[in-house]
Amino acid sequence: MISKLVKFFNKRIPIIILLPLVVPTSSVNAADSSSTTLTITARVNAVCTVTPSVTSISLPDIPYSEFEGKTRGTELPNYASEQFELSGKCSGTSKFKYTFIPSNYENQTGCIDAKGLKSLYFCVYSNNKKIDFKNGTVEMKGLSTTNNGVMKFKIIPATGDSPIKVQQYSASLTVKIEPE
Secondary structure, X not given: OHHHHHHHHHHOOOOOOOOOOOOOOHHHHOOOOOOOOOOXXXXXXXXXXXXXXXXXXXXXXXXXXXXXXXXOOOEXXXXXXXXXXXXXXXXXXXXXXXXXXXXXXOOOOOOEEHHHOOOEEEEEEEOOEEOOOOOOOEEEEEXXXXXXXXXXXXXXXEEOOOOOOOOOOOOOEEEEEEEO
8 A cells, every 4th residue: 555655656746835925024013112212411511720829828927016096997008918819710611700708707897807806807909909708708700711810919907806916817718710
């Protein structure tokens, strides 16, 4: 029987079966999908620096007699500091502001109160104009980098309303620069 089958298949012409080619498409096999949009941001900031010509300011020695008979706030210009400079620079903008923050201030004279003792005040001048610290912090706005951002200052001591003592007096002034 097997031999008859072999003979049968040997005599027949082979038949080729062609199957249709099935190509999957996205619509046929797609799953549910979603998308999102990412927002990318960056900010470029101006960078400012302030450089003082000196970091410590020493006034000439003041004789005790200069305080006798003087009322509060009497300035002693003969004992003023040497002129000093602040140089402000900003990259990214030409306009900036200074913020002056005194360690202590006197709200009637507008000067810096040395040691907070109300005995000796330091009055700050820029271009012969007094910077008024009556409310504490002072901002100078609208400054520019013309003349390399240089501003000139000096300190003039003034009498306080408490009795002066023979001792060393000091105060500090923080200067901050910001772009405008």
